[in-house]
Amino acid sequence: xxxxxxxxxxxxxxxxxxxxxxxxxxxxxxxxxxxxxxxxxxxxxxxxxxxxxxxxxxxxxxxxxxxxxxxxxxxxxxxxxxxxxxxxxxxxxxxxxxxxxxxxxxxxxxxxxxxxxxxxxxxxxxxxxxxxxxxxxxxxxxxxxxxxxxxxxxxxxxxxxxxxxxxxxxxxxxxxxxxxxxxxxxxxxxxxxxxxxxxxxxxxxxxxxxxxxxxxxxxxxxxxxxxxxxxxxxxxxxxxxxxxxxxxxxxxxxxxxxxxxxxxxxxxxxxxxxxxxxxxxxxxxxxxxxxxxxxxxxxxxxxxxxxxxxxxxxxxxxxxxxxxxxxxxxxxxxxxxxxxxxxxxxxxxxxxxxxxxxxxxxxxxxxxxxxxxxxxxxxxxxxxxxx
Ligand SMILES: Cc1cc2nc3c(=O)[nH]c(=O)nc-3n(C[C@H](O)[C@H](O)[C@H](O)COP(=O)(O)OP(=O)(O)OC[C@H]3O[C@@H](n4cnc5c(N)ncnc54)[C@H](O)[C@@H]3O)c2cc1C
Numbered sequence: 001x002x003x004x005x006x007x008x009x010x011x012x013x014x015x016x017x018x019x020x021x022x023x024x025x026x027x028x029x030x031x032x033x034x035x036x037x038x039x040x041x042x043x044x045x046x047x048x049x050x051x052x053x054x055x056x057x058x059x060x061x062x063x064x065x066x067x068x069x070x071x072x073x074x075x076x077x078x079x080x081x082x083x084x085x086x087x088x089x090x091x092x093x094x095x096x097x098x099x100x101x102x103x104x105x106x107x108x109x110x111x112x113x114x115x116x117x118x119x120x121x122x123x124x125x126x127x128x129x130x131x132x133x134x135x136x137x138x139x140x141x142x143x144x145x146x147x148x149x150x151x152x153x154x155x156x157x158x159x160x161x162x163x164x165x166x167x168x169x170x171x172x173x174x175x176x177x178x179x180x181x182x183x184x185x186x187x188x189x190x191x192x193x194x195x196x197x198x199x200x201x202x203x204x205x206x207x208x209x210x211x212x213x214x215x216x217x218x219x220x221x222x223x224x225x226x227x228x229x230x231x232x233x234x235x236x237x238x239x240x241x242x243x244x245x246x247x248x249x250x251x252x253x254x255x256x257x258x259x260x261x262x263x264x265x266x267x268x269x270x271x272x273x274x275x276x277x278x279x280x281x282x283x284x285x286x287x288x289x290x291x292x293x294x295x296x297x298x299x300x301x302x303x304x305x306x307x308x309x310x311x312x313x314x315x316x317x318x319x320x321x322x323x324x325x326x327x328x329x330x331x332x333x334x335x336x337x338x339x340x341x342x343x344x345x346x347x348x349x350x351x352x353x354x355x356x357x358x359x360x361x362x363x364x365x366x367x368x369x370x371x372x373x374x375x376x377x378x379x380x381x382x383x384x385x386x387x
Contacts, residue, residue, distance in 0.1 A: 018077035034206035044120030079264035085363035086205035097123030124165035126156035143172035162211030204362035262336035300335035326377040
């Protein structure tokens, strides 16, 4: 019996379920969904019905049980089975919309989690502001207490699933300046004053909608607060200046998820490309015989996968390890960026829209930006190493 939490019998069965679902329900419609610019709500509902949106969510809140590794396995296998980063982003944003760890944060949002996991509701997480930057301590969207409500004013930029979301977990300033005054508040669609500004046209993730959001005197019940007021800043880690990480330390999944997508994307591109270079002859010899580059690709994918899986397993078992998740993300993103580049180069047809590798090449570009940029991950690493 394996002791690797990623390879248990239950998770192998989960992989088979995801592979079957992706092959039947995702791959045949992917080109059309990219053309339309979003995945239909029906796909969320179907994914929820087979239990995949609830993977990693406790059963008592409507999930299918397990822990966050199950959610990562779903994302990994969607990619390995011919899905895309855009599908993962569009379908699984609920995974970052409500914190995955900590009973204190979980309790007020049981109905919300159940809605996402069981009925295919759509959630989003809004931290990035139009005038803001990677320094989350500067958040200006304000939530002012008024009786049993907060009144929210501000704007958010580049929010994944923002146009379709039933609820948006929004970073708001409830206190004074700096990271200590920041809270998270769940704002539901339909509240007066809460609106989608516009959908943004993107380079990749073409079936995932990304939107600007605006909040004008939006009344939200105090009960929609995630955790205690100001807790997202106060529980910030030992470092105090590295921006996005202050919130992301509560959302390690926000970093581990792109890391998983990165090594899975790289693996998928290599799988697609290897067959091509074995069959292809140039100057009378198989192309494969001329290439040593696949050794480098295999090594990079192996390192990325091992570090991400190890850090994720530790995060689940012991809680957040800020520096390790930052390193895992950067390692996996670097591997992915190298591999997708090489696969387009080797694959001949990899530049063509009809070829799956071309989609992964475009989709991969976001992985070093979303969830905290490569540079900000490096800032975290440098600061925590005391360099
Ligand atoms: C497709 C897409 C989906 C997204 N989805 C979401 C979402 O769902 N929710 C959400 O809240 N946000 C989302 N974002 C926003 C994303 O998280 C931010 O774009 C990202 O964190 C970078 O922030 P910024 O754009 O403000 O860059 P800036 O902070 O303006 O940085 C610009 C550049 O400068 C670098 N830089 C900044 N500070 C430093 C420093 N101290 N040292 C060295 N370099 C530095 C950055 O790394 C970056 O390269 C999304 C973005 C995209 C493109």
